[in-house]
Amino acid sequence: MRLHDTATRSLVQATDSAPGSELFTMYVCGVTPYDAAHLGHGFTFMTFDLIRRRVEDLGRPVKLVRNITDVDEPLYAKAAEMGVHFLDLARSEERRMQSALGRLGLIPPEVEPRASEHLDEIVAMISSLLAAGAAYELDGDIYFDVSATPGYGRVSGYSHGLMTRFAQMRGGDPDRAGKRQPLDFLLWRRIGDEGDPARWETPLGPGRPGWHIECSVMADRHLGTGIDVHGGGADLIFPHHECEQAQSTAAGRVPFVKCWVHVGPMQMGGEKMSKSLGNLVFVDRLLEDHSPAAIRLALMRYHYRSGGEWRPEFIEDGEELSRKLRKAAAGVSRAEAAALPAGPLLREIRAALDDNLDAPRCVRRLESCLSRPNAGDSHAADVVRVADLLGIESALA
Numbered sequence: 001m002r003l004h005d006t007a008t009r010s011l012v013q014a015t016d017s018a019p020g021s022e023l024f025t026m027y028v029c030g031v032t033p034y035d036a037a038h039l040g041h042g043f044t045f046m047t048f049d050l051i052r053r054r055v056e057d058l059g060r061p062v063k064l065v066r067n068i069t070d071v072d073e074p075l076y077a078k079a080a081e082m083g084v085h086f087l088d089l090a091r092s093e094e095r096r097m098q099s100a101l102g103r104l105g106l107i108p109p110e111v112e113p114r115a116s117e118h119l120d121e122i123v124a125m126i127s128s129l130l131a132a133g134a135a136y137e138l139d140g141d142i143y144f145d146v147s148a149t150p151g152y153g154r155v156s157g158y159s160h161g162l163m164t165r166f167a168q169m170r171g172g173d174p175d176r177a178g179k180r181q182p183l184d185f186l187l188w189r190r191i192g193d194e195g196d197p198a199r200w201e202t203p204l205g206p207g208r209p210g211w212h213i214e215c216s217v218m219a220d221r222h223l224g225t226g227i228d229v230h231g232g233g234a235d236l237i238f239p240h241h242e243c244e245q246a247q248s249t250a251a252g253r254v255p256f257v258k259c260w261v262h263v264g265p266m267q268m269g270g271e272k273m274s275k276s277l278g279n280l281v282f283v284d285r286l287l288e289d290h291s292p293a294a295i296r297l298a299l300m301r302y303h304y305r306s307g308g309e310w311r312p313e314f315i316e317d318g319e320e321l322s323r324k325l326r327k328a329a330a331g332v333s334r335a336e337a338a339a340l341p342a343g344p345l346l347r348e349i350r351a352a353l354d355d356n357l358d359a360p361r362c363v364r365r366l367e368s369c370l371s372r373p374n375a376g377d378s379h380a381a382d383v384v385r386v387a388d389l390l391g392i393e394s395a396l397a
């Protein structure tokens with residue numbers, strides 16, 4: 001299976017298309033749980049779900065880790081506004097998100113680690129970076145020194161100027177006086193105020209970790225080095241993944257990642273769906289009126305690398321395709337389907353997924369195939385197996 005690797009800006013062999021038994025590891029950056037999952041989240045996580053389903057189809061076991069960023073600035077702000085503890089807000093939003101994504105047919109991650117439960121390991125990694133001279137203190141805060149690892153900028157491929165601009169826009173502080181380099185980023189923020197709930201007493205002093213170090217630590221703790229696929233939304237390329245790569249490499253976790261996969265945005269009115277623009281479509285809201293298979297089929301009309309303008313009418317097309325799938329698969333059980341050799345439809349869907357996860361091609365292929373009369377049991381068996389492979393098995397129920 002070939003996938004586009006952000007760091008080399010090329011298609012790489014993510015896994016052999018021959019069956020294997022070696023564990024395939026995936027780390028997907030999860031959400032900050034302060035609001036419900038929207039279609040942008042659904043699209044991103046469905047992309048990684050399709051990758052895992054194809055890898056499992058090849059016979060390889062998968063371990064997928066999707067973290068919960070419950071130590072993060074927007075969460076404290078929302079919790080303070082609501083007058084609740086930030087971890088209570090995180091837990092309730094976390095359950096809401098898991099339920100919506102589960103109903104969308106996502107296979108649950110093997111591990112869903114919370115940043116708040118990895119403080120000791122975070123402190124240990126920051127301490128080792130300090131000891132190695134890759135981090136330094138500034139008025140109680142601790143920064144990563146980007147000159148400590150060769151090739152900062154390698155993951156994104158962005159110029160120094162662009163990285164500085166993004167750092168400014170996305171929560172960095174390139175202008176802070178006293179830093180060694182403008183792009184040095186925060187590992188630990190000192191919090192003097194004892195009334196601040198997001199504050200831990202540690203050997204580094206009182207405070208809380210920066211966002212990037214949390215993922216480096218959780219990836220290391222649950223998957224180790226050489227992660228087969230690590231990714232998330234394309235807006236995480238810089239600074240988040242660039243910084244993860246830098247820290248993990250400086251901490252000796254090499255190779256950190258074999259393939260970086262990033263998913264383009266779902267848009268509404270020409271803009272990326274985002275909380276600040278108020279143009280969100282929530283997954284649990286859509287599930288009230290539509291089947292999960294129809295929503296997935298609608299999302300699969302977009303290539304994962306590009307995303308695109310959300311078109312609600314795609315869901316109606318998805319409902320219709322689901323009905324045709326159900327009819328075409330009638331009378332053949334999963335066990336019967338698995339016992340038959342792969343027919344042309346299954347082979348073509350596998351080939352499309354192996355070709356940089358070409359989900360739009362899968363949908364087009366299904367449409368053209370199901371518009372013709374049923375070609376018998378082997379065809380029905382293919383439909384059953386394709387439904388499992390694409391995570392639309394709920395259409396057959």
Ligand SMILES: [Zn+2]
Binds near residue numbers: 028215
């Ligand atoms: Zn992350």
